[in-house]
Amino acid sequence: MDHFLYRNGQLHAEDVPVAEIAAAVGTPFYCYSSATLLRHFRLFDEALAGLDHLVCYAVKANSNQAILTLLAGAGAGMDVVSGGEYARARAAGVPGERIVFSGVGKTRAEMRVALEGGIRQFNVESEPELEALSEIAASLGRVAPIALRVNPDVDARTHAKIATGKSENKFGIPIARAREVYAAAGRLPGIDVVGVDVHIGSQLTELAPFRAAYEKVAELARMLRGDGHDIRRLDLGGGLGIPYTRSNEAPPLPSEYGALIRETVGDLGCEVEIEPGRLIAGNAGILVSRVIYVKSGAERDFLILDAAMNDLVRPSMYDAHHDIVPVVEPEVAVPLLPFDVVGPVCETGDTFARARALPPFAAGDLVAFRSAGAYGAVMASEYNTRPLVPEVMVSGTRWGQVRARPTLDEIIARDNVPDWLPTNESMPD
Numbered sequence: 508m509d510h511f512l513y514r515n516g517q518l519h520a521e522d523v524p525v526a527e528i529a530a531a532v533g534t535p536f537y538c539y540s541s542a543t544l545l546r547h548f549r550l551f552d553e554a555l556a557g558l559d560h561l562v563c564y565a566v567k568a569n570s571n572q573a574i575l576t577l578l579a580g581a582g583a584g585m586d587v588v589s590g591g592e593y594a595r596a597r598a599a600g601v602p603g604e605r606i607v608f609s610g611v612g613k614t615r616a617e618m619r620v621a622l623e624g625g626i627r628q629f630n631v632e633s634e635p636e637l638e639a640l641s642e643i644a645a646s647l648g649r650v651a652p653i654a655l656r657v658n659p660d661v662d663a664r665t666h667a668k669i670a671t672g673k674s675e676n677k678f679g680i681p682i683a684r685a686r687e688v689y690a691a692a693g694r695l696p697g698i699d700v701v702g703v704d705v706h707i708g709s710q711l712t713e714l715a716p717f718r719a720a721y722e723k724v725a726e727l728a729r730m731l732r733g734d735g736h737d738i739r740r741l742d743l744g745g746g747l748g749i750p751y752t753r754s755n756e757a758p759p760l761p762s763e764y765g766a767l768i769r770e771t772v773g774d775l776g777c778e779v780e781i782e783p784g785r786l787i788a789g790n791a792g793i794l795v796s797r798v799i800y801v802k803s804g805a806e807r808d809f810l811i812l813d814a815a816m817n818d819l820v821r822p823s824m825y826d827a828h829h830d831i832v833p834v835v836e837p838e839v840a841v842p843l844l845p846f847d848v849v850g851p852v853c854e855t856g857d858t859f860a861r862a863r864a865l866p867p868f869a870a871g872d873l874v875a876f877r878s879a880g881a882y883g884a885v886m887a888s889e890y891n892t893r894p895l896v897p898e899v900m901v902s903g904t905r906w907g908q909v910r911a912r913p914t915l916d917e918i919i920a921r922d923n924v925p926d927w928l929p930t931n932e933s934m935p936d
């Protein structure tokens with residue numbers, strides 16, 4: 508469920524007509540529903556009720572400062588994967604003891620910043636990383652709480668680019684070698700082993716791969732305790748999928764996911780962390796765009812939008828499907844036609860949908876891409892010198908820009924032209 512519904516024939520974001528925001532901000536823009544964000548966070552929090560737990564929002568799904576502030580206010584922890592995301596979480600008021608640092612290539616500088624600023628735990632993904640962290644922590648006279656991210660060799664059965672739990676993926680330490688690396692960690696100065704971490708991928712639409720991974724984690728945790736490690740925390744990662752179409756997909760609910768967690772690791776008495784990103788932000792956001800032209804093609808007509816792959820890259824990058832809906836509600840009986848929905852960028856890859864059945868459109872009409880709140884704005888670029896797409900947040904009848912569109916002057920001024928470069932005037936004729 509989300510808060511983007513038609514009312515009186517007009518798509519609304521909570522209580523605000525989307526067309527009203529479009530008139531004020533211009534298109535394209537992202538629009539987030541704060542009620543949906545909070546609702547999704549609370550579903551996870553409730554799913555783990557009774558277990559000692561922390562829901563760490565995966566900042567990379569959508570790192571807008573307003574979203575982080577909203578979730579931090581609701582009690583969320585954060586999962587960060589860079590020094591930049593760590594700084595964002597701190598700026599949103601998240602205390603260090605609620606921040607988990609994940610990622611396969613943390614630099615020494617990032618480790619230092621997190622150790623000095625406060626951190627709940629580092630999820631360590633390799634032996635060289637473990638040694639670097641030990642060195643930095645010891646040199647600062649600090650102790651780094653760590654979990655090792657283990658790679659359970661489980662097929663998440665999701666898109667290849669976002670599957671992370673197979674042995675051939677770059678992530679984590681092979682679970683078969685985990686005991687050995689834990690033993691090494693236990694001997695290192697500046698390192699406090701607190702738990703086990705796993706994250707097998709994103710957009711998982713069934714529970715079976717989670718079950719397989721969590722059973723392996725539980726078994727490992729018991730073994731490690733037997734080896735003398737004080738395993739008191741399990742980080743079970745993120746990855747629960749969302750429905751991208753309204754009809755045929757029904758991924759498991761957070762409550763079912765919570766029940767699985769209880770069943771697989773509940774008896775260990777560990778504090779449980781989860782790191783959901785997509786499920787919290789995905790269906791809490793839409794991308795609003797305007798039709799520039801309707802162009803007749805040899806096979807079918809093209810809907811040319813003012814949004815492009817630089818604003819929402821998921822269709823080009825992951826062959827992702829986003830429902831596309833008109834902002835003015837179409838008549839029930841209107842015949843649907845197949846359109847190729849494309850942007851203005853000079854690449855054939857700049858295609859959002861092929862042969863999509865849609866109601867008739869005219870130039871100037873507004874459309875909305877649903878389920879665009881996660882891995883949308885954060886992956887946007889200024890390719891083709893298209894200004895970075897702005898973002899809006901709605902709460903009830905209130906709304907505000909949470910990131911403004913840069914002007915072309917600002918974009919151009921970000922580049923620096925060295926004074927030793929020959930200019931037009933200094934060129935010989």
Ligand SMILES: *Cc1c(COP(=O)(O)O)cnc(C)c1O
Nearest residue numbers: 565609709745746782783784785
């Ligand atoms: C990306 C990522 C997540 C979030 O995944 P979602 O599919 O958005 O829930 C959580 N943990 C880690 C380590 C990640 O890399």
